[in-house]
Amino acid sequence: MILYTYFRSSAAYRVRIACELKGLQPELRFVHLVKGGGHQHSLEYRALNPQGRVPFLIDGDLRLGQSLAIVEYLDETHPEPPLLPRDAAGRARVRSIALALAADVQPLQNLSVTQYLEKQFGADQARREAWVVHWITSGLTALETTLAREPATGRFCHGDAPTLADCCLVPQLFAARRFGVDPAGFPTLARIEAACQALPAFFRAAPAQQPDAE
Amino acid sequence: MILYTYFRSSAAYRVRIACELKGLQPELRFVHLVKGGGHQHSLEYRALNPQGRVPFLIDGDLRLGQSLAIVEYLDETHPEPPLLPRDAAGRARVRSIALALAADVQPLQNLSVTQYLEKQFGADQARREAWVVHWITSGLTALETTLAREPATGRFCHGDAPTLADCCLVPQLFAARRFGVDPAGFPTLARIEAACQALPAFFRAAPAQQPDAE
Numbered sequence: 001m002i003l004y005t006y007f008r009s010s011a012a013y014r015v016r017i018a019c020e021l022k023g024l025q026p027e028l029r030f031v032h033l034v035k036g037g038g039h040q041h042s043l044e045y046r047a048l049n050p051q052g053r054v055p056f057l058i059d060g061d062l063r064l065g066q067s068l069a070i071v072e073y074l075d076e077t078h079p080e081p082p083l084l085p086r087d088a089a090g091r092a093r094v095r096s097i098a099l100a101l102a103a104d105v106q107p108l109q110n111l112s113v114t115q116y117l118e119k120q121f122g123a124d125q126a127r128r129e130a131w132v133v134h135w136i137t138s139g140l141t142a143l144e145t146t147l148a149r150e151p152a153t154g155r156f157c158h159g160d161a162p163t164l165a166d167c168c169l170v171p172q173l174f175a176a177r178r179f180g181v182d183p184a185g186f187p188t189l190a191r192i193e194a195a196c197q198a199l200p201a202f203f204r205a206a207p208a209q210q211p212d213a214e
Numbered sequence: 215m216i217l218y219t220y221f222r223s224s225a226a227y228r229v230r231i232a233c234e235l236k237g238l239q240p241e242l243r244f245v246h247l248v249k250g251g252g253h254q255h256s257l258e259y260r261a262l263n264p265q266g267r268v269p270f271l272i273d274g275d276l277r278l279g280q281s282l283a284i285v286e287y288l289d290e291t292h293p294e295p296p297l298l299p300r301d302a303a304g305r306a307r308v309r310s311i312a313l314a315l316a317a318d319v320q321p322l323q324n325l326s327v328t329q330y331l332e333k334q335f336g337a338d339q340a341r342r343e344a345w346v347v348h349w350i351t352s353g354l355t356a357l358e359t360t361l362a363r364e365p366a367t368g369r370f371c372h373g374d375a376p377t378l379a380d381c382c383l384v385p386q387l388f389a390a391r392r393f394g395v396d397p398a399g400f401p402t403l404a405r406i407e408a409a410c411q412a413l414p415a416f417f418r419a420a421p422a423q424q425p426d427a428e
């Protein structure tokens with residue numbers, strides 16, 4: 001397997017966590033999203049992945065973008081330890097938490113989005129950060145309410161073992177800190193993050209541990 | 215089952231298509247996203263769904279947001295006809311197509327986002343529409359390239375039966391038209407949309423057919 005990654009990408013970070021939890025060691029290829037205007041826009045990379053994003057997985061004949069699709073694929077092809085519960089309601093809940101971060105928060109903090117705000121709306125750094133902080137704060141506030149009140153929440157987002165939901169939560173809180181949002185304001189999320197960070201898999205997947213880290 | 219919906223919501227539309235394909239008739243409850251500042255922000259609705267979004271599904275004890283999680287849940291609990299292929303690579307491909315729309319395009323055209331652009335950046339209607347058109351066009355261009363070249367594309371996004379990917383594609387092309395993007399510029403996507411629209415399930419799920427349509 002070959003995984004295209006960038007150390008600071010939230011989406012690539014999710015897949016790295018899943019790989020580490022499952023003991024998978026794909027060959028890593030690094031796509032620098034900032035240098036030279038962004039290597040993801042190169043003709044070579046676009047020919048491989050028309051979306052021009054990371055992560056991107058090659059496994060045999062399969063060419064696969066989208067972090068949640070990649071994690072589900074890894075979970076189906078390497079089932080142990082499972083990253084989704086066995087019951088349909090539990091699986092639904094884990095996917096819902098993952099999507100609340102991957103579809104409702106992360107797309108709005110994406111580099112391409114803040115670059116558009118700068119170029120087309122003349123938004124300076126303070127206003128771009130206010131934008132990102134707004135979406136992170138509203139998304140995390142809703143998720144905190146949900147996780148704090150639902151009995152299915154355990155040591156991790158769902159029960160007492162890490163799932164796809166935790167693979168999304170930890171990178172989102174990493175991004176929150178980058179933009180000045182303190183996860184301590186979301187006590188359930190912060191508690192779960194601490195449980196995750198106690199696991200070596202989460203440590204090894206972190207941006208600072210990557211060969212392409214700066 | 216109870217489904218909270220709004221006729222024009224792309225995400226609710228996805229779930230309505232899945233329900234129609236499976237012959238499910240959940241009790242519909244209507245959440246008007248515009249009137250009175252948006253009923254999704256009401257205390258009553260937020261108490262039910264802290265995210266304040268549609269769709270939202272109640273099935274027994276389960277309270278479930280996020281359209282893709284809902285469709286996967288319906289597919290697991292009502293397996294016929296299947297909305298995901300049986301092989302892991304096929305499932306991954308379908309999820310990847312669905313997410314390319316649900317995570318990379320739709321979040322940026324969302325009402326809450328264009329409202330923020332208006333209030334915080336003073337973006338007039340023309341600039342808000344240019345924003346939406348930019349994200350729809352770039353997302354559909356990448357997806358057109360992918361679907362046009364991959365042999366797994368058939369009469370529908372994946373093979374010759376509708377899947378989760380088609381449940382996302384049709385609402386996205388509906389939204390594209392609303393914002394003045396002509397799907398004819400994406401011939402593979404337009405061809406698949408036509409195949410979908412020939413099925414009664416897609417017709418019945420359309421915004422214009424909903425009891426809350428205006």
